[in-house]
Amino acid sequence: MTVTTRVRSSETRKTGAVKSRTRRRRLESWKAFLYVVPALAFSLTFLIVPTLQTAWYSLYDWNGLSAATWVGFQNYLDIVQDEQLRDSFLHVGVLVVFYSFIPIAIALLLTMVISRAHSLRGMSFFRTVLFLPQVIASVVVATTWLSIYSPNGLLNTALRAVGLDSVTRVWLGDFNTALVSVGFVGTWLNVGLCLVLFLSGVGNVQPELFEAARLDGASSFQEFFGITFPALRGQIVVALTLTVVSSLKTFDLVYITTRGGPGNSTSVPAYEAYSRAFNSGQVGSAASVAVVLTLGILIITALIGRLQPKETE
Amino acid sequence: MKISIGEKLVSYVVLGLFAAIALIPLLGVIITAITPSGGSGGFHIPNTIDLGNFVEAWNRGHFANYLFSSFLVTVSVVIVTTVLSVLAGFAFARLKFFGSNIVFFVILAGLLLPAEAFIIPLYYNLRSAHITDTYWALILPQIAQSLAFGIFWMRNQFMSFPGEVIEAARLDGASDMRTLWGIVVPPSTPSIMTMCLLVSMWTWNEFLIPLVMVSRDELRTAPLGLAFFQGQHATDYSLLASAGIIIAAPIVILYFFLQRRFISGMLGGISSR
Numbered sequence: 001m002t003v004t005t006r007v008r009s010s011e012t013r014k015t016g017a018v019k020s021r022t023r024r025r026r027l028e029s030w031k032a033f034l035y036v037v038p039a040l041a042f043s044l045t046f047l048i049v050p051t052l053q054t055a056w057y058s059l060y061d062w063n064g065l066s067a068a069t070w071v072g073f074q075n076y077l078d079i080v081q082d083e084q085l086r087d088s089f090l091h092v093g094v095l096v097v098f099y100s101f102i103p104i105a106i107a108l109l110l111t112m113v114i115s116r117a118h119s120l121r122g123m124s125f126f127r128t129v130l131f132l133p134q135v136i137a138s139v140v141v142a143t144t145w146l147s148i149y150s151p152n153g154l155l156n157t158a159l160r161a162v163g164l165d166s167v168t169r170v171w172l173g174d175f176n177t178a179l180v181s182v183g184f185v186g187t188w189l190n191v192g193l194c195l196v197l198f199l200s201g202v203g204n205v206q207p208e209l210f211e212a213a214r215l216d217g218a219s220s221f222q223e224f225f226g227i228t229f230p231a232l233r234g235q236i237v238v239a240l241t242l243t244v245v246s247s248l249k250t251f252d253l254v255y256i257t258t259r260g261g262p263g264n265s266t267s268v269p270a271y272e273a274y275s276r277a278f279n280s281g282q283v284g285s286a287a288s289v290a291v292v293l294t295l296g297i298l299i300i301t302a303l304i305g306r307l308q309p310k311e312t313e
Numbered sequence: 314m315k316i317s318i319g320e321k322l323v324s325y326v327v328l329g330l331f332a333a334i335a336l337i338p339l340l341g342v343i344i345t346a347i348t349p350s351g352g353s354g355g356f357h358i359p360n361t362i363d364l365g366n367f368v369e370a371w372n373r374g375h376f377a378n379y380l381f382s383s384f385l386v387t388v389s390v391v392i393v394t395t396v397l398s399v400l401a402g403f404a405f406a407r408l409k410f411f412g413s414n415i416v417f418f419v420i421l422a423g424l425l426l427p428a429e430a431f432i433i434p435l436y437y438n439l440r441s442a443h444i445t446d447t448y449w450a451l452i453l454p455q456i457a458q459s460l461a462f463g464i465f466w467m468r469n470q471f472m473s474f475p476g477e478v479i480e481a482a483r484l485d486g487a488s489d490m491r492t493l494w495g496i497v498v499p500p501s502t503p504s505i506m507t508m509c510l511l512v513s514m515w516t517w518n519e520f521l522i523p524l525v526m527v528s529r530d531e532l533r534t535a536p537l538g539l540a541f542f543q544g545q546h547a548t549d550y551s552l553l554a555s556a557g558i559i560i561a562a563p564i565v566i567l568y569f570f571l572q573r574r575f576i577s578g579m580l581g582g583i584s585s586r
Contacts, residue, residue, distance in 0.1 A: 029411050031489070035404035036416055039397045039460050046435060046457035047423045053434035064437075110331070114324040122325075128572045129332040132339070135568045135575060137518035139536035140557040143543055144342050147356075147550040154341045157356045192335050197580055238580065249427045252520045256540060270429050277433045278525060287433055294430040301425060 051294070057287035064283045075288035085289065088260075088267045091179055092248055095268065098183030099190055099247030104239050106187075107194030111202060111232070112224040116210070118203035127199075130192030142256035145185045146172070149257075172258050178266045185253060190246075194239045201235035202228055237308045241301060248297050269293045346554035356550075366555040370542075374556050378531055379538030380563075382448070386534060387516045389452045391509050394459040398508065401460075402467025403493045407479060417468075423461030428521050436525050450526035451534065455519060459512045470504040471497060507578040510571060514564050535560040 058075050062068035079085045117123060133141065148154045149171035156168040171181040205227060213223050251270035254260060260267035260275070269289050277286035341356065346366055348359040370376065404410065405417050435454060439445045444453075474497055482492045498505070523537040533541065539553075539560050546552050568575050 029409065032404050032408035032410035033412075035408065036401040036410075036413075036420075039401040039420055039464055040416055042397070042453070042457040042460055043420045043423055046454045047426060047431050047461075048419060050431035050433075050435040050438060051426060053438075054430060057434060110327055114320075114327050116320070117324040117328060120321065120324055120328075123328075124572075126328045126332050127576065128569070129335055130328075131572070131576050132565070132568070133335055134579065135514055135564055136339075136561045137520075137536050137539075137564070139518075139520050139539050140561045143539060143553050143557050144338055146543070147345060147554060148338055148341060150548070150550065152356060153550070154338070154356045188334065188338065191331065195331060196576065200580070245427075249429070251429075252536075255520075255524075256543065270427070273429050273433070274521070274525075278436075283433060290429045290433060294427060297427055298425055 054287045054290050054294075057284055058291050060284045062283045063281035064277070065281070068284070071284065075285050076292070078285060079288060079292060084264050084267065085272060085285075087264055088269050088272045088289075089292075091266060092250065092268045094179055095183050095186060095247045095250055096244055098180070099186035099250075100240060100243035102187050103190035103194045103243060104236065106191055107198050107239070108229075108232075108236075110195055111198040111228065112220065114199075115202050115220075115224070115228050118199045123199075127196050131196050132192070133189045134193055138252040139256055141185065141189065142253045145181075145253075146257050149181055172266075173262055175262055175265050178258055178262055182250075182253060182257060182266050185257075186243075186247060186250070190243045193242065197235045197239050198232055201232045205231045233307070233309045237304060240304045240307070244300055244304065245297055248293065248300070342554045342557060345550050346558055348551050366551045367559065370552045370555040370559065373546075373552070374538060374542045375530065376535070376538060376556065376559055379533050379535045380559070382451075382532055382538075383517055383535040385448060386451045386455070387513050389448075390455045390459055390516045391512050393452075393456050394463045394512050395505060395509055397456075397460055398463030398467045399493070399498060399505065401464045403471050403489075403497065405464065405468045406471035406474075407497075408489065417464075420461055420464055423458060424465060428458070432521060432525055439526065446527050446529050446532065448532065451523055451532070454522055454526075455516050459516065463508055463512065466504070466508045467501075470501050474501065503574075507574045510567065510574055511578045513567075514575070517564055 059070060059072060060068040061071045061074070079089070117126075150156075151170055155171065159165070159168050169177060171177050209227050210223065213227060218226065249270055250268050251274065254266055254268055254271045255274070258266040260271050270293060273286045273289040273293065275286075276282040276289065344358060345356065347362045347364065348357070349361065349363040349365070401420070405413060436445065439450050439454075444450050478496060479492055482496045487495065517534075518536060519534070520536045520540070523532075523534045524540070527533060527537070530541075539556050542556050543553055
């Protein structure tokens with residue numbers, strides 16, 4: 001009798017201790033959760049739930065005012081069938097070339113020529129200037145280029161000064177040049193970014209490697225493909241991610257400079273999504289464009305991320 | 314390592330050329346801004362410097378008003394983002410709790426989602442809540458966006474904080490809150506400052522959210538104000554250039570003083586992702 005009670009009481013004591021320990025752990029877990037609750041609430045309320053709603057909206061035909069009608073995947077079919085929407089996705093493809101591929105190619109080429117510039121005196125000045133376009137508000141960049149491309153702007157004035165009057169035109173108002181002109185702003189924005197990134201990457205290469213290559217009589221070409229390029233893989237992935245995503249998101253520049261015109265020649269998905277939702281009362285269609293754009297950005301980011309060399313993670 | 318004079322020369326020429334390409338459009342803006350307005354409208358180097366455009370742009374464009382809005386929104390977003398990022402970053406880096414991975418993933422999604430993904434329903438949601446056309450509609454969504462970056466940034470910072478110091482504080486009986494604000498935050502100030510700078514820049518320069526969320530003139534932020542000003546004075550490039558300089562100046566001045574932080578932050582924040 002006494003034995004069993006003693007055993008029982010020791011057991012209850014034991015389970016009591018275990019219980020209080022798990023309770024304490026649960027309490028700690030609960031307290032830690034409180035640290036992230038405000039952030040989580042913000043994220044859910046303003047980002048995550050609305051994103052899911054976008055997908056929901058995209059299945060309706062809705063003008064933003066009256067009742068919405070269910071249309072299934074019709075809005076998505078329209079993206080393929082409607083020429084205006086299809087073109088907007090083609091245009092953004094052109095912008096990727098100007099925002100991403102051209103700046104990266106130019107910056108790699110320059111890095112090949114000046115691979116050791118990072119140790120030069122005055123490099124921090126050059127870095128500051130090259131990076132400057134990145135910190136200027138996109139709206140200000142857009143109005144700046146609007147004035148450069150204007151009929152009597154900097155570009156046409158410069159062309160006339162060197163006798164190329166025949167080339168001058170209203171750059172942003174011409175069907176043939178508007179998209180390229182918008183794209184060139186992206187090139188201007190991103191060349192400096194890529195160059196700063198790549199030069200800092202070369203700066204991390206051990207100088208002995210270059211010296212050994214020189215002693216072996218390697219040409220600067222061989223040096224680039226043997227040492228510089230492999231060392232820059234991480235930076236190239238970063239540059240690709242930054243510039244491709246920024247080109248897919250292009251909105252401010254198109255809104256300020258062309259509003260998608262002339263005609264439809266510079267419309268891009270982000271602009272179509274905005275103008276359909278808030279100007280022309282095609283909310284469902286706008287949502288479907290937003291969904292495709294978002295998925296495109298997520299997929300491309302993931303694909304580019306796979307190029308990242310493993311050892312840097 | 315020795316660099317030959319020839320190579321140095323080539324390097325300077327290349328760097329100089331591309332620095333010039335970056336600067337010429339911006340110098341063009343400055344020259345346009347000080348060119349007396351109302352002339353032929355063409356680009357030329359002016360004979361006289363006229364600062365009158367700044368005064369006129371300032372007065373006609375309600376820029377005192379727009380800058381105030383931008384300032385209010387930016388400061389609010391930065392303060393709330395910083396406090397909440399420090400708390401959440403610390404929890405993700407140093408505390409164990411149920412579901413931390415899922416919660417982190419949800420918050421991180423904000424880093425990848427473009428504004429287009431959520432802006433349309435967000436507008437209708439906030440309109441039902443009667444807060445479109447108020448500062449709330451500008452501040453709250455931008456806090457949510459900035460938190461994704463801020464938490465990611467602070468978590469990385471706190472993960473590299475020496476664990477022994479935190480353990481020692483705990484053994485002394487300090488609570489998690491005291492450990493965080495008394496021990497972990499003070500030496501992390503430089504990295505918190507970098508985060509504040511980047512969030513300030515992104516918030517100050519943001520265009521789409523203000524464009525969608527507010528229509529009252531007195532609520533417009535500086536970039537939105539410039540867009541409307543451009544709509545009204547489409548071809549008066551001198552006025553536009555002056556207005557653009559006024560808007561870009563606060564961030565550009567910060568950048569010139571703290572360029573190292575801006576560059577390492579913008580490049581580092583992404584590459585460590």
